[in-house]
Amino acid sequence: MTRKSLLQLLIAFLSLLLVGVLQAAGPGQASPPADASPRQADVRGTWSGTLYSKHSNVVPFTITVQISADSRGRLVGASTLSSDCLKGAQLQVTVSGSQVVLAGSDDEGDSITVHGAIDGTGARLKSSYILNGSASGRCETDDGTGDLMKR
16 A cells, blocks of 8 residues: 555544534533543532521521631632521531532531532522531431522
8 A cells, every 4th residue: 555545544533533422412512521521610609508407396497608718719608597406607618510419617616517519500509408506505417308499
């Protein structure tokens, strides 16, 4: 085979390969790189909602969290809430794809962990929580669910 025919054969092969890749990706879509990771949710801003206990004797409470980056670039949240068991807590925020965890405690040692997933709109955090207020003696452990909405 001549050099020219080898080059033509290589070009034909690469063309067929490219057509196959584009067809597999679908119309108007490029195929993602093999090492593509899930898109990271942007949780910065103000989130607010009501959390409902699984226990009938515990009153639901509202929580508002202002999430921003601290001086080191880590996400943190300043919360205000209307709970008998917890006052405003400073929260550490962890995001992995659409999964979010907010965890921290108030000045009296009462703690809360809220974990859940951001929906496709990026505006709703469907979550569950665990609250431990036993350090102060005011409350026992509580858990439940609720949605936080981005404002």
